[in-house]
Amino acid sequence: MDxxxxxxxxxxxxxxxxxxxxxxxxxxxxxxxxxxxPSVKSYIAVTPEAAAKTAEAAQKKIDAGESTPLxxxxxxxxxxxxxxxxxxxxxxxxxxxxxxxxxxxxxEKLNAENIVILGxxxxxxxxxxxxxxxxxxxxxxxxxxxxxxxxxxxxxxAAAVSANLCTAAIGSDTGGSIRQPxxxxxxxxxxxxxxxxxxxxxxxxxxSLDQIGPIAKCAEDCGTILNAIAGYDYHDGTVSKLPVDxxxxxxxxxxxxxxxxxxxxxYAQGIDDDVKTAVLSxxxxxxxxxxxxxxxxxxxxxxxxxxYYLISSAEASSNLSRxxxxxxxxxxxxxxxxxxxxxxxRSEGFGDEVKRRILLGNYALCSGYYDAYYGKAMALxxxxxxxxxxxxxxxxxxxxxxxxxVAYGINENIDDPAKMYQADICxxxxxxxxxxxxxxxxxxxxxxxxxxxxxxxKMWDEATxxxxxxxxxxxxxxxxxxx
Amino acid sequence: MSSYIPVIGxxxxxxxxxxxxVFCTCSAEFxxxxxxxxxxxxxxxxxxxxIINQTAVEYAVKAGYALGCSINKFSVFDRKNYFYPxxxxxxxxxxxxxxxxxxxxxxxxxxxxxxxxxxxxxINRIHLEEDAGKLxxxxxxxxxxxxxNRCGIPLIEIVTEPDIxxxxxxxxxxxxxxxxxxxxxxxxxxxxxxxxxxxxNISLMKPTDTEFGTRAExxxxxxxxxxxxxxxxxxxxxxxxLDRGERVVQETRRYDDNKGETRTMRSKEDAHDYKYFPDxxxxxxxxxxxxxxxxxxxxxxxxxxxxxxxxxxxIQEKDAKIIVNSKRLSDLFDDTLKVYNNxxxxxxxxxxxxxxxxxxxxxDLEKLNFTAEEFAKVIEMADTEKVSKGDAKxxxxxxxxxxxxxxxxxxxxxxxxxxxxxxxxxxIDEVIAANEKAVNQYVSGDVKxxxxxxxxxxxxLRGSATPKVIKEELEKKLKSLVG
Numbered sequence: 017m018d019x020x021x022x023x024x025x026x027x028x029x030x031x032x033x034x035x036x037x038x039x040x041x042x043x044x045x046x047x048x049x050x051x052x053x054p055s056v057k058s059y060i061a062v063t064p065e066a067a068a069k070t071a072e073a074a075q076k077k078i079d080a081g082e083s084t085p086l087x088x089x090x091x092x093x094x095x096x097x098x099x100x101x102x103x104x105x106x107x108x109x110x111x112x113x114x115x116x117x118x119x120x121x122x123x124e125k126l127n128a129e130n131i132v133i134l135g136x137x138x139x140x141x142x143x144x145x146x147x148x149x150x151x152x153x154x155x156x157x158x159x160x161x162x163x164x165x166x167x168x169x170x171x172x173x174a175a176a177v178s179a180n181l182c183t184a185a186i187g188s189d190t191g192g193s194i195r196q197p198x199x200x201x202x203x204x205x206x207x208x209x210x211x212x213x214x215x216x217x218x219x220x221x222x223x224s225l226d227q228i229g230p231i232a233k234c235a236e237d238c239g240t241i242l243n244a245i246a247g248y249d250y251h252d253g254t255v256s257k258l259p260v261d262x263x264x265x266x267x268x269x270x271x272x273x274x275x276x277x278x279x280x281x282x283y284a285q286g287i288d289d290d291v292k293t294a295v296l297s298x299x300x301x302x303x304x305x306x307x308x309x310x311x312x313x314x315x316x317x318x319x320x321x322x323x324y325y326l327i328s329s330a331e332a333s334s335n336l337s338r339x340x341x342x343x344x345x346x347x348x349x350x351x352x353x354x355x356x357x358x359x360x361x362r363s364e365g366f367g368d369e370v371k372r373r374i375l376l377g378n379y380a381l382c383s384g385y386y387d388a389y390y391g392k393a394m395a396l397x398x399x400x401x402x403x404x405x406x407x408x409x410x411x412x413x414x415x416x417x418x419x420x421x422v423a424y425g426i427n428e429n430i431d432d433p434a435k436m437y438q439a440d441i442c443x444x445x446x447x448x449x450x451x452x453x454x455x456x457x458x459x460x461x462x463x464x465x466x467x468x469x470x471x472x473x474k475m476w477d478e479a480t481x482x483x484x485x486x487x488x489x490x491x492x493x494x495x496x497x498x499x
Numbered sequence: 500m501s502s503y504i505p506v507i508g509x510x511x512x513x514x515x516x517x518x519x520x521v522f523c524t525c526s527a528e529f530x531x532x533x534x535x536x537x538x539x540x541x542x543x544x545x546x547x548x549x550i551i552n553q554t555a556v557e558y559a560v561k562a563g564y565a566l567g568c569s570i571n572k573f574s575v576f577d578r579k580n581y582f583y584p585x586x587x588x589x590x591x592x593x594x595x596x597x598x599x600x601x602x603x604x605x606x607x608x609x610x611x612x613x614x615x616x617x618x619x620x621x622i623n624r625i626h627l628e629e630d631a632g633k634l635x636x637x638x639x640x641x642x643x644x645x646x647x648n649r650c651g652i653p654l655i656e657i658v659t660e661p662d663i664x665x666x667x668x669x670x671x672x673x674x675x676x677x678x679x680x681x682x683x684x685x686x687x688x689x690x691x692x693x694x695x696x697x698x699x700n701i702s703l704m705k706p707t708d709t710e711f712g713t714r715a716e717x718x719x720x721x722x723x724x725x726x727x728x729x730x731x732x733x734x735x736x737x738x739x740x741l742d743r744g745e746r747v748v749q750e751t752r753r754y755d756d757n758k759g760e761t762r763t764m765r766s767k768e769d770a771h772d773y774k775y776f777p778d779x780x781x782x783x784x785x786x787x788x789x790x791x792x793x794x795x796x797x798x799x800x801x802x803x804x805x806x807x808x809x810x811x812x813x814i815q816e817k818d819a820k821i822i823v824n825s826k827r828l829s830d831l832f833d834d835t836l837k838v839y840n841n842x843x844x845x846x847x848x849x850x851x852x853x854x855x856x857x858x859x860x861x862x863d864l865e866k867l868n869f870t871a872e873e874f875a876k877v878i879e880m881a882d883t884e885k886v887s888k889g890d891a892k893x894x895x896x897x898x899x900x901x902x903x904x905x906x907x908x909x910x911x912x913x914x915x916x917x918x919x920x921x922x923x924x925x926x927i928d929e930v931i932a933a934n935e936k937a938v939n940q941y942v943s944g945d946v947k948x949x950x951x952x953x954x955x956x957x958x959x960l961r962g963s964a965t966p967k968v969i970k971e972e973l974e975k976k977l978k979s980l981v982g
Binding site (some may be wrong): 096097098104106111114116117118120215216217218219220222223224250251252253254330331333334337338340342343344354355358378381382383386390 | 539542543544545546547548549550551578580582583584587588589590645772774775776778779780781782
């Protein structure tokens, strides 16, 4: 048996019973990383020293009988989450050598649980993209087929989990960046309710949409990680003061009487038949378990991608303005005045996709265009929220495909940003409406590529989302990728 | 030169006296070693988030009440985006459409051509924002260095309606604002430390015009003198242009203190588009009626209230105004009354002696060498004839120069009046013996010589007895001679 394919719960049991030490477990992953990482390219940095150090600390806790569910569990962290003393690059030349002087709140919380850190995972540059191909450093491959993309932007995290290069990983989700790569890589990823997890230390892309969440082998593991990272934080004014639930409380829940909505627009044109069939058969499975399937509608879905790109790009244009090469980050060798310096530093430091979003965002916020673009996008945000509110008056969960297709080829779509943006149709409304959602594998297509489905819940109701995903997972046999 | 009506509006920035900065916990104190008062948040590190300082919000509301404003129960913070090396995030957190305070009114009194006038200046709004850092240009080494200590110091911006009509009105208005902010306790308004700064918007119109002329904005004036001189200069400059049939260009200008003139900084075409949008990192401010009642209830006594109190205590209005118009002076006055409750006498000493020395530059109210208790004592000693009025002034001079208790100074310098009747009688006997002629004149009914004899006695006693005692004893003695 290979320990690297086990879940958090299974590894926790082994660690607690001293079947394996934290150092041995970490080492199993480091050995596998050495072997498989060259073909997956999921890590921007592997951190064996930090792994050894954190494993030692975890072992002490275990030996003292003070182990917690994540104690000694090897995790990988998306490279846009600040790690004190460990480079945090956002997969951008701009932050190639940036070493944060502080830990993200999520890191503080995970460290308090004595996780073992294996390294920092690749992503689309500044989390902008859905393929991890805009990474300036590691263009991650899909473990199910290395000629295909892992999805993105948390493609490194999802691929690493999928390829057993870590037990679980932390990602971030602005418009689907946890769920879509989880779907492409055949793993489970959770985007919590906006405000459930502190964003402090997450390098901002779009502040009103960004949320940190777990990517793991199963829904239960996602719940275990959420238990550790959720909750109030002084450093983030948008994080909720609501009490934190036990997010594994509904593991093994009975689906009888649970009302699941299927908005017709999510199963319309543009969604691959393979995907549609797999998700609808999952719905049937839920029905077999006693759930009630309810047809409904979300008319504003057709505007969702436009609204999402306006809001996220507008916020990004402002959030990314701080990278001027003065305080940290890439500074051009070009000499001249301040303007010359920032123009050169930003031109050299940012990749094309980031530049595209900055330009789009600036345009949307310009006086004279503000009302037509940003203003309208905010109105749509309100509309989408209202439509979800109406749906949730009658239902407990919404079931949709996670992405219109399975993972596509490495060089597909890269020259057609509009088409690539449209592929976010299934995920963006969740961020716009601040809702929690989980993606889990519901099938494989003819090429053996995973198909993901998403369960969207009411605000703060992660426990039900996780429980329902777990109920499906218990009926489904995952096929591991062969690398 | 034709006569034009100047139309002037001011934007006043004032630093708030909070202990910590507005969006992080760094000290907001003035000074400190370069970059010693900053943290990942105020230096704009990736991933950091602002947390709003509730005290700063309350101070801004207090300022609003002091300036007669209405408070918006619902208020929003916006990002003002622009690049400058002293602004680490490349946006300033400010307020655009929903500021904390609106629609205020500030009465001013001023003198023009020897005539006393009064006027109400309307306040458009007061909003809360953060200060930027400071650049230090090292010409010797050809570098510019950034000091971020000031980054994130809370500022209020007070924007007037264009109600100001002259340099003198502007000067009086700024003085009044500084006074009100000092009284309400939210700002020390020290111009030399940059804690209050002013932008002037000015245009001219003919008395027959129905619309305002084109305005120029003169930025960053940091003294009353420069505000006054800027307005005087601009009135002349714009008048000359208009007289020649030329047009005033809408532009931002800079004041050159050495030359006493303003110069173009940037024209309207180069004006920034700040691309304001609501800051997604900061929750909207919502006040309840209880919140506002509590803040309003915590306002200290304001200048007009003190003036009323002083006048009803019997102080002349003219003197009461002088005292009230300096918060330091008024505080000293009130503290003195707490020890020695004789308002008229203390006011006389304050106006007569303290103000005289202040005006001579001998006393600085910011750095007093004596306490209110000591100040009270010296006035009380003069009033109770423990020292002579003249000596009281001398004691006060020493106190204010070197410090020390008035009693000890009086004792050491032999100024204490001892009413030793024996000594007085002795002196009277000596005077009578030495002035036989005058005594005889008195005895024969020529009482006019009493004054002469009295003077001789006082001279002999050299201030060691009060005139009252001398007079009583001398009269008694002389009457006994008349028999």
